[in-house]
Amino acid sequence: MSDARSHELFINGKWRAGGSRATLPVINPATEKVLASVASATVSDLDETLASAECSRKAWSSRPAKERAEILVAAARILATKIEAAARELSAEQGKTIAEATGEYARAVETLEWNGRHAEELSAPIPMGPNRMIVPEPLGVVAAFTPWNYPAVLIARKLAPALAAGCPVILKGAEETPSVAVHIVESLHEAGIPEGVVNLVFGVPVHISRHLLSSPIVKVLTFTGSTAVGKQLATLAANNLQRCILELGGHSPVVVCEDADLAKAIPAISEYKFECAGQSCNAPSRILVARSLYEQFLSRMTEAARKIRIGQPDDPATEMGPMANARRIEAMQRLTKDAVDRGARIETGGTRLDGPGFYWPPTILTGVPKDARVLHEEPFGPILTVAPFDTLEEAIEEANATEYGLAAYFFTDAADTQRKLTNSLSAGAVSVNYLKGVSADAPYGGIKQSGYGYEGGEQGVRSFQILKMVNGLSSFG
Numbered sequence: 001m002s003d004a005r006s007h008e009l010f011i012n013g014k015w016r017a018g019g020s021r022a023t024l025p026v027i028n029p030a031t032e033k034v035l036a037s038v039a040s041a042t043v044s045d046l047d048e049t050l051a052s053a054e055c056s057r058k059a060w061s062s063r064p065a066k067e068r069a070e071i072l073v074a075a076a077r078i079l080a081t082k083i084e085a086a087a088r089e090l091s092a093e094q095g096k097t098i099a100e101a102t103g104e105y106a107r108a109v110e111t112l113e114w115n116g117r118h119a120e121e122l123s124a125p126i127p128m129g130p131n132r133m134i135v136p137e138p139l140g141v142v143a144a145f146t147p148w149n150y151p152a153v154l155i156a157r158k159l160a161p162a163l164a165a166g167c168p169v170i171l172k173g174a175e176e177t178p179s180v181a182v183h184i185v186e187s188l189h190e191a192g193i194p195e196g197v198v199n200l201v202f203g204v205p206v207h208i209s210r211h212l213l214s215s216p217i218v219k220v221l222t223f224t225g226s227t228a229v230g231k232q233l234a235t236l237a238a239n240n241l242q243r244c245i246l247e248l249g250g251h252s253p254v255v256v257c258e259d260a261d262l263a264k265a266i267p268a269i270s271e272y273k274f275e276c277a278g279q280s281c282n283a284p285s286r287i288l289v290a291r292s293l294y295e296q297f298l299s300r301m302t303e304a305a306r307k308i309r310i311g312q313p314d315d316p317a318t319e320m321g322p323m324a325n326a327r328r329i330e331a332m333q334r335l336t337k338d339a340v341d342r343g344a345r346i347e348t349g350g351t352r353l354d355g356p357g358f359y360w361p362p363t364i365l366t367g368v369p370k371d372a373r374v375l376h377e378e379p380f381g382p383i384l385t386v387a388p389f390d391t392l393e394e395a396i397e398e399a400n401a402t403e404y405g406l407a408a409y410f411f412t413d414a415a416d417t418q419r420k421l422t423n424s425l426s427a428g429a430v431s432v433n434y435l436k437g438v439s440a441d442a443p444y445g446g447i448k449q450s451g452y453g454y455e456g457g458e459q460g461v462r463s464f465q466i467l468k469m470v471n472g473l474s475s476f477g
C-alpha cells in the first residue's frame, strides 16, 4: 500500500517506489509548503506497465461482464468508506474546500457504480433484425491521462467505463494530486481487480505520454486537459492510430435573457464559477446580459463575488480556496493586465492576495474589448467578464465567438428563446436555468477546440469498444 506522504506507482498488482526513481514534490497551494512526494516512473517501469497491461488483457476482456461489474460496484463501496480522509488529502493537495472535495469523491463513487451497474447490458450483443447483430468487444489497453482540477471524478470517468468495457488501463495520475489516484486504485485492488488490469504511474508527463503512445500495445488514449496538450497527444497517437477521447478546455458563456430570474441566476453563476477557484473546464467565464438587466445584474453579481469567503480549504467557513499552483496565479495576472491595458475595467478583485498561498480573489471585468486575451484563452480561474447585449442574435454571436465549445448556459423561461438558444449555441452541452450538467449517466464532450469523443453514460463505455458488425448469422446462439 502506498504511504500517505510518499506516493508510489502501482504496476502489475504491486506498489513500487524507491530504487533509482526520482521523486517529485507535492505542494500544498494554501501554504506553498511541501506536503508529500510522488515517485516518478522510469523507462523500465513504463515498459513493465505496458507488458503487464497487455498480459492481463485477454483474461480481463473474456471475463464475464457480470464479474467485471461486481468488481466495479465493490470498488465504489470501498471508495465510499474512504471519502472523509481522502477528501481531506485532496483538499490539501489541490486547494478546493473539504465540502467540494467530498462532493467530488461522491461523484467518483457514483461513476464507478453506474458503470458497474451497466457493464453487463453494454457488453451484450445488440440485435439488428434477422441474422444481424452488433457484438461489442473491448478495444484493448487504455492510456488514461488525468488532470489535477477534478482528479477524482475525472479518473472515475475514464477508468470505470474502460474497465466495464473489458479494457486494462494504464493511468497517469496528476502529480499535483497523487493521493486521489492512489485511493481509487487501492479501492479497485481491494475489490479484487486482477494484476495488471489497473496500473498507476506518475512522472514527467511528456516522457510518459511519448513512451506509452509510441507502443502499439496501447489502443486508446483518453485525456482531460488543455487544448495545446491534447493536440500534442493526438499527434503522438496518430502514429499508431490510437483512438482518442479528448476532453479539452472550455470558455463557457452564460446568456442572461431579459426575463431571467436574477435571484436564481446570480447564486447559480456565483456558486459554479467560484467552485474549485474557477479551475473547471466547464466553469462559466463570459456572462452576456440583456441590456435592460445589465446594471442590476452587474451590481448584484459584483456584490455576490465580493461576499465569497476566501480562506484555508480545511476551514468549514471557507467558500473558495487558493488556486492550485503558481502558474495559475501568473495566468490570472497576465489575463487581467492584458484586459486592463486594452481598456477593461476591474469591478472587483484583480490582484493577488497576500501570501502565503496561491490566492486570487473573484474578479469581474467589464468593458473588455473583443481582442482581449481573456475572451479567447480559457481563463481556468475565478475571472468573469460581463457584457450587455441588445438582441438575442447579438448574444448568440458573442457566445459563439470563441474557439472553444464545451458548455454553454442560459437563463430564460420563454420556450421559444430556450429552443433558439439550444439550437444556436455551439457547445457539446447546454444547461438551462442551471449550471453544471456533468453526470455519470449521460455523455459529455466538446466540439471545436474543446476536443472530441464522449465520457459518461452508454457512450462513455462505447468509447472503449469495437462495435463488430456481424451479418448473415444462422442464429443468435
Ligand SMILES: O=CCCC(=O)O
Pocket (backbone or CB within 6 Å): 149, 150, 153, 154, 279, 280, 281, 282, 438
Ligand atoms: O474540469 C472538468 C470537470 C468538470 C466536472 O466534471 O465537474
